[in-house]
Amino acid sequence: MLATVKTAPSWLVSAAFGLFERPMLALQKMTGAQRIAWVFLLPNLVIFSLFTFLPIALNGVYATTGSDRILLGERPFVGLDNFSSLLACQNYLQPNSCERDIFWRAVHNTGYFVVVQVGLMVLFSLLTALILNRNIPLRGFFRGVFFYPVLLSPVVVALIWKWILQRFGVLNAGLEGLGMPTVNWLVEADWAFFWIVFVSIWAHMGFYTLILLAGLQAIPADVYEAAEMDGASRWRVFSRITMPLLVPTMVVVVVLSLIRAVQAFDEIFVLTGGGPGSATLLLLQYIYETGFAFRPQLFGVAAAASMLMAAVLLVLTLIQLRAARSRAEG
Amino acid sequence: MSLSFLTRTRGRGRFDLADWLTWAYLVLALLLMFGPVLWVALSSFKTEAALQEYPPTFLPLAPQTVMVEGYDEPLQLFRVTAGEHEGKVLAQIRRIGLMSQMVDPADPAQKFQVNINDRVPEREFALATENYSVLFDRFNFGLYFWNSVFITVVATIITVLFNSMAAFALSKYKFRGRTLVFVLIVATLMIPPTVNLVPIYLVVSQIGLVNSPWGVIWPAVATPTGVFLLRQYMLTIPDDLLDAARMDHASEWKVYWRIVLPLSAPALAVLVIFSVMWRWNEFLWPLIVLNRSEQFTLQLALNSFQGDLQTSWAPLLGMTVLTLLPITIVFAVLQKYITTGIAQSGVK
Structure with a gap:
């Protein structure tokens, strides 16, 4: 904006804001100088009510009604049927035994994805942040290197990797050149899963690295100097000083990446489409397909499934708020 | 030019194992992070026939x-x-x-x-440019690009305007219900739009915004992140400045846009960067709301091309490069602001 304000013709900005001058003054005369605050709040509150508060309330209505109609008046009340059909399962560890087996397949995949992806994400972001925190030349440049993929759109990220991983792609060509066997990466279930984890880490690692780096740089230098005077080994400095002081930042990173991983969709949808079969199908894709992509559109089931997802996210967010508070308090 | 900075160490005067590992990691990361993008860029300049070649050549x-x-x-x-x-x-x-x-x-x-x-x-x-020219001749690239630019620019302007107005009200006035409104807004951070897709779709369809760029723009212009970010920043602006302006008979609106907005420029800049990034890259919601190809954003167009049974990579690669180009340029220019902005606010 700094740049925009300077480059945009200022008369244009003035004219645009000046346009509201008279009506706002008239409103101010009506409301008084204090209650004009509500006028400033109004646009935001209208949008919030329409697209956030109202939908939160309506989600429960959808979850307890059936049919493929979007209008609430045309939807018969079904009680908790949507939930019970989602939860009907002989053995929760075997998706095949469930009434909505695809949903449970998605739950399993998401659980597995969340654990593996978040674990590796935190590990690699921490390693990268520690390395970038060393006194290396071109540090700003390298920070940018890791951060660049974060800005790319998920669709672009997926297409970049799809081009590399395709049957006759550069990765297979390279392996063949080294005399190693080639793999149809996105067609074999286990490899497809590996690659959705890899690509999502590749795309988002820079963001968490940045947060951890900020956390590392907030550790006062004199603590390290004191340790050096005492002749502490590098490992000892890391385990006794760096890690304990970094714990609050780590918690934020873990919870943020958990919240994101539970809602993972974009890159994976474009990269594998949930396939092969349903090997990489995650929860949000199930919700999207149930409610919007497939016919009949099961809005009730989709809403019920998203409420279950919301419950998980709510717990995670509450943990995050606590962690953020303890970080703020230092 | 001296290259001694490459071997500079932490003052111990020797290049030890940790330094070697650090550089090995960084060089590997450089290849892994930029390599794929570079490979797609190089590939996009190959002819259709050259793209079929296996093993592929490095250069076009x-x-x-x-x-x-x-x-x-x-x-x-x-x-x-x-x-x-x-x-x-x-x-x-x-x-x-x-x-x-x-x-x-x-x-x-x-x-x-x-x-x-x-x-x-x-x-x-030789750089083959037909993968790019074909986008304009046969693939309506201009239209998708325009749709994306329209949504990004309009949504960002509205986001900055609405959020800064709300933040101004929440930071510079004392009125009954202020805390409640603020808590309500921030609390919605806990319920991301992804869990309310069905009812949001109902609202959008009832207002008649399905298959309209406005159906993508409106639902997300009131971001709790934006309100929070701007409010925290505006709290640091001294109220005396505002009172002085009021003494000179400035209206509240004038106080807002002549005094508070210019002083909030750094926070506004962060929000602009975020908003542009969110909107340009947005995928799931446009996928739900926009079903006609003439309304597609770049992301949707890319997705629909790759979804065809016979993925035609030649134009797809050109389109991928053109889609990542604006973000890449913005990043190259504003790298420092973006990374510090994100590190400080902790949002993305």
């Missing part, structure tokens, strides 16, 4: 041609790999069955017969 190459005296058309160059003319570089006049009639470009009088299996085409570095 095109068959080399040469003008030979006595021939109207340029002739393709080949290197002969076997037989009596082995090692010569010859131009092909015509192909007859398995034999190729060739001529020495240096001495056009001499003609040779070479088995087509005994020659390989000579190739040179």
Whole structure:
């Protein structure tokens, strides 16, 4: 904006804001100088009510009604049927035994994805942040290197990797050149899963690295100097000083990446489409397909499934708020 | 130029194991982070035929041609790999069955017969631009680009305006219900739009915004992140400044846009960067709301092309590069602001 304000013709900005001058003054005369605050709040509150508060309330209505109609008046009340059909399962560890087996397949995949992806994400972001925190030349440049993929759109990220991983792609060509066997990466279930984890880490690692780096740089230098005077080994400095002081930042990173991983969709949808079969199908894709992509559109089931997802996210967010508070308090 | 900075260490004067590992990691990361993007960019300049090639060549190459005296058309160059003319570089006049009639470009009088299996085409570095031109001729790229730009710019303007107005009200006025409103807004951070897709779709469809860019723009212009970010920043602006302006009979609106907004420029900049990033890259919601291809954003167009059974990579690669280009340029210019902005606010 700094740049925009300077480059945009200022008369244009003035004219645009000046346009509201008279009506706002008239409103101010009506409301008084204090209650004009509500006028400033109004646009935001209208949008919030329409697209956030109202939908939160309506989600429960959808979850307890059936049919493929979007209008609430045309939807018969079904009680908790949507939930019970989602939860009907002989053995929760075997998706095949469930009434909505695809949903449970998605739950399993998401659980597995969340654990593996978040674990590796935190590990690699921490390693990268520690390395970038060393006194290396071109540090700003390298920070940018890791951060660049974060800005790319998920669709672009997926297409970049799809081009590399395709049957006759550069990765297979390279392996063949080294005399190693080639793999149809996105067609074999286990490899497809590996690659959705890899690509999502590749795309988002820079963001968490940045947060951890900020956390590392907030550790006062004199603590390290004191340790050096005492002749502490590098490992000892890391385990006794760096890690304990970094714990609050780590918690934020873990919870943020958990919240994101539970809602993972974009890159994976474009990269594998949930396939092969349903090997990489995650929860949000199930919700999207149930409610919007497939016919009949099961809005009730989709809403019920998203409420279950919301419950998980709510717990995670509450943990995050606590962690953020303890970080703020230092 | 001195290259000694490359071996600079932490003052201990020697390049130890930790330094070697650090540099190995960084170089590997450089390849892994930029390599894929570079590979797609290089690939996008290859011809359709070259893209089919396996194993692929690193650089985009095109068959080399040469003008030979006595021939109207340029002739393709080949290197002969076997037989009596082995090692010569010859131009092909015509192909007859398995034999190729060739001529020495240096001495056009001499003609040779070479088995087509005994020659390989000579190739040179050449950027094929048809993957880009075809986007404009056949794929409506201009339209998708415009749709994306429209949504990004309009949504960002509205986001900044609405959020800064709300933040102004929440930071500079004392009124009953202020805390409640603030808590309500921030609390919605806990319920991301992804869990309310169905009812948001109902609202959008009832207002009649399905298949309209406004159906993508409106639902997300009131971001709790934006309100929070701006409010925290505006709290640091001293109220005395505002009171002084009021003494001079400035209206509240004037106080807002003449005093508070310019002073909030750093926070506004962060929000602008976020909003542009969110909107340009947005995928799931447009996928739900926009079903007609003439409304597609770049992301949707890319997705629909790759979803075809026979993925046609040539135009897709060109489109991928053009889609990542604006973000790449913005990043190259604003790298420092973006990384510090995100590190400080902890949002993305």
